Amino acid sequence: MKHVSTFPQSDHDHDHCVVAILAHAEDVCRRKKVRLTPQRRQVLEIVAESHAAVGAYEIMDRLTTDGKRPAPITVYRALDFLITQGLVHRLASLNAFIACPRAGSRHGAQFLICKRCGNIGELNDHSVDRAIAGAASDVGFSVSAPVVEVAGLCMNCRHDAKPDAA
């Protein structure tokens, strides 16, 4: 399977990412025998449109046709489905969503959130998962999904940054 790189170059062909994410989603839904309805697929397409996170209201705006906004509940239901299938992640610190190109189930992840361009890279480093689970169990806490959101600057933005500002 082809993986979308964690932090793509700013001049990369993003259509490839979108095609890969949608193909992956179709594959996951087929395997799990769940339906990627046109509406769910459309919401995923909007979320996948960039490597930055998108908020629920932005999704509603983009789904608006002929000035008719979809009911918020339909968007939230579609997002719920996509999150349950592991195809979309909700970033708590941003209250926004990104598409997951990799897993077909709920999983722990480390999200690297670029403060400048807003792009988000997803790492799935199991040693981090284990470290969190270990430290939590030391205090009697059982971890269901170790998710970490880390703010910083991506490689592209670090290159753009003025040396004296670094």
Ligand SMILES: [Zn+2]
């Ligand atoms: Zn891309």
Ligand SMILES: [Zn+2]
């Ligand atoms: Zn993921």
Ligand SMILES: [Zn+2]
């Ligand atoms: Zn950046």
